[in-house]
Amino acid sequence: MNKVVVLGATGTIGQVIxxxxxxxxxxxxxxxxxxxxxxxLKTKTNHQIEITPLNITDQERTKEVxxxxxxxxxxxxxxxxxxxxxxxAAVGISVLDLGGLFKxxxxxxxxxxxxxxxxxxxxxxxxxxxxxxxxxSRYGVEMLDSAEEIHIRFGSTTSGSTFSFAVDTIIDEAxxxxxVVKNGVLTEIxxxxxxxxxxxxxxxxxxxxYSIIHSELATLPISxxxxxxxxYKDSWDPATIEKIKTLNALGLLETEPIEIAGKSILPRRxxxxxxxxxxxxxxxxxxxxxxxxxxxxxxxxxxKASVKLEMLTDYQPHWDVSATQYGTAIPAxxxxxxxxxxxxxxxxxxxxxxxxxxxxxxxxxxxxxxxVNITYSETKKDIAVFA
Numbered sequence: 001m002n003k004v005v006v007l008g009a010t011g012t013i014g015q016v017i018x019x020x021x022x023x024x025x026x027x028x029x030x031x032x033x034x035x036x037x038x039x040x041l042k043t044k045t046n047h048q049i050e051i052t053p054l055n056i057t058d059q060e061r062t063k064e065v066x067x068x069x070x071x072x073x074x075x076x077x078x079x080x081x082x083x084x085x086x087x088x089a090a091v092g093i094s095v096l097d098l099g100g101l102f103k104x105x106x107x108x109x110x111x112x113x114x115x116x117x118x119x120x121x122x123x124x125x126x127x128x129x130x131x132x133x134x135x136x137s138r139y140g141v142e143m144l145d146s147a148e149e150i151h152i153r154f155g156s157t158t159s160g161s162t163f164s165f166a167v168d169t170i171i172d173e174a175x176x177x178x179x180v181v182k183n184g185v186l187t188e189i190x191x192x193x194x195x196x197x198x199x200x201x202x203x204x205x206x207x208x209x210y211s212i213i214h215s216e217l218a219t220l221p222i223s224x225x226x227x228x229x230x231x232y233k234d235s236w237d238p239a240t241i242e243k244i245k246t247l248n249a250l251g252l253l254e255t256e257p258i259e260i261a262g263k264s265i266l267p268r269r270x271x272x273x274x275x276x277x278x279x280x281x282x283x284x285x286x287x288x289x290x291x292x293x294x295x296x297x298x299x300x301x302x303x304k305a306s307v308k309l310e311m312l313t314d315y316q317p318h319w320d321v322s323a324t325q326y327g328t329a330i331p332a333x334x335x336x337x338x339x340x341x342x343x344x345x346x347x348x349x350x351x352x353x354x355x356x357x358x359x360x361x362x363x364x365x366x367x368x369x370x371x372v373n374i375t376y377s378e379t380k381k382d383i384a385v386f387a
Contacts (some may be wrong), residue, residue: 060162140296158288
């Protein structure tokens with residue numbers, strides 16, 4: 001059955017995945033706990049999708065839903081990634097998610113043999129970053145004779161939105177230690193450290209970027225062990241940093257339970273729930289552009305060389321979604337279609353750089369509302385001539 005099941009279909013990213021799949025001629029089953037928003041999504045897609053209510057924590061019901069499709073796109077909170085993988089393995093459906101924020105990604109990779117035994121593929125992290133960033137990294141590595149550095153950067157001109165995607169993920173990125181590869185060693189560093197000025201595409205300009213925890217650092221060092229320096233940095237609105245620091249200082253992001261009026265409460269869960277509901281009503285998609293920049297440095301023909309790839313996304317007025325939502329959702333939709341079309345054949349648990357052909361992926365991407373620029377530079381050695 002050539003259908004794609006999208007879990008978390010009414011979320012900020014899930015709904016865009018659904019709409020792009022439908023526009024691409026793919027049959028979609030949209031599953032979510034919020035039945036009202038499912039009905040709204042069905043209306044937005046001119047009733048071209050099947051919808052089904054689903055509590056992702058109900059494993060048996062999740063299996064029933066997954067049985068109806070050939071590919072599953074898991075757009076739920078990353079804490080459910082392993083549960084979804086196990087359900088997918090039980091019914092024999094390939095699955096991809098939007099990332100596990102490094103530590104969970106490492107746990108997902110341990111399920112490789114289980115996924116192979118089920119004869120399915122599970123792709124860990126297939127959005128903009130991780131996902132496109134991983135594929136761009138592979139493209140750059142393959143362009144060079146030897147790669148020495150991979151640097152991933154994300155910039156944005158979008159303003160007015162404190163949490164442009166999953167609240168939980170943004171909070172973790174701001175308060176958990178980041179990871180980098182320095183001189184061949186995977187190293188833990190403080191969150192939002194190693195601040196630098198990054199020169200992006202002219203539409204974005206120069207922005208401050210900071211190291212944050214990210215899934216690419218869980219897989220790129222394994223896929224490309226010869227690369228001695230790998231970094232990921234994101235641009236952050238200083239106001240957002242201060243808001244998260246304040247919440248953390250007040251203890252509102254604690255994960256240990258406290259007792260209030262005889263009830264056990266998780267401060268982090270209550271804070272995230274409030275933010276999600278308040279911001280959903282208050283904050284609307286904003287105008288502005290995003291850019292994903294991947295630069296791979298190394299040697300070509302014995303000379304120092306660099307391959308730079310940039311993907312620019314913009315606010316999408318026809319769907320009223322932000323550049324971040326669009327840029328994250330489209331790669332997931334593309335890879336789901338590639339699996340349906342038999343263009344991805346590996347089995348087991350794989351990051352995008354190990355199972356997605358960059359050129360095929362780019363051929364799909366050119367038909368979307370994004371701009372991709374690839375720049376190659378090579379510094380040739382000076383040849384001294386003596387008379």
